Amino acid sequence: MKAAEVTEKRTPGRPVGQSSGYEQIIVAAIEQFAALGFEGASMRQIAKEAGLSSATILHHFGSKRELFAVVLKHISESLENNPVLSNPGAAGPDTLQAVVEALVNWVRTHDDFARISMREALDTAERVENAKRWPLKAGMETIHKAFETAMDCQPGNLSGRMLALQVLGASFLFYVGEPVHRLQAGVPDAQWKDEFCRNLVDTALRFAKMDMQK
Structure with missing residues (x-):
């Protein structure tokens, strides 16, 4: 599945009403992890691809490991x-x-x-x-x-x-x-x-x- 095909459904653990920035991060993370793997992908590049700040990603996920776990889910x-x-x-x-x-x-x-x-x-x-x-x-x-x-x-x-x-x-x-x-x-x-x-x-x-x- 291409990252752009990720649906807008709420991920378990995601508060209702959370901003669409969450989906932007997931889409960018899938693309980066697919291309570079966990070790090769960086939070900075994921943020850039998502059009958001690194601080926004950390607000939603806390760490690259947590973001990767959501992608695997x-x-x-x-x-x-x-x-x-x-x-x-x-x-x-x-x-x-x-x-x-x-x-x-x-x-x-x-x-x-x-x-x-x-x-x-x-x-x-x-x-x-x-x-x-x-x-x-x-x-x-x-x-x-x-x-x-x-x-x-x-x-x-x-x-x-x-x-x-x-x-x-x-x-x-x-x-x-x-x-x-x-x-x-x-x-x-x-x-x-x-x-x-x-x-x-x-x-x-x-x-x-x-x-x-x-």
């Missing part, structure tokens, strides 16, 4: 509110295909969110150790549970979670680096993204079939 909520991932339906191949396609399409249509999430996966080991407070936890659980439901995983069976991470990782790598990959492979742009999705669905279905035969 936006990402998590977009996954939690995905109609297919949040309510995949009965287990079976059709459901698994729908879940894979929904996750791939989420990455495909949420470019900034995907970039931030991928950077977070690379840089967040220390924060995930305390996962109860990790802002992406609920969104990731939504993905995992969707795959577990589609594969009818029993307690203790990690196959659904493993497949979810494989699909998510492949999608992140593919779409974030898509222009370079496409040029290297020489595949026409019109076929590239749809073909990737079909191949990933086929791989997931084969994985699930082998898991059921164990």
Whole structure:
């Protein structure tokens, strides 16, 4: 999702009637964190992009870490509110295909969110150790549970979670680096993204079939 597509809904914890400067900050923060990561983005540049002062950002959030947590919460909520991932339906191949396609399409249509999430996966080991407070936890659980439901995983069976991470990782790598990959492979742009999705669905279905035969 491009930062400009962030909705005007009230973020949890935001006082009713707070100024629209809040949304300006979120939009600018998403763009900066997507492009530069947490360490590379600066509050000064975010303020500049938002057309506000650094003092205004600190008034709303207090620190860059707090602002980043709010951005991650936006990402998590977009996954939690995905109609297919949040309510995949009965287990079976059709459901698994729908879940894979929904996750791939989420990455495909949420470019900034995907970039931030991928950077977070690379840089967040220390924060995930305390996962109860990790802002992406609920969104990731939504993905995992969707795959577990589609594969009818029993307690203790990690196959659904493993497949979810494989699909998510492949999608992140593919779409974030898509222009370079496409040029290297020489595949026409019109076929590239749809073909990737079909191949990933086929791989997931084969994985699930082998898991059921164990």
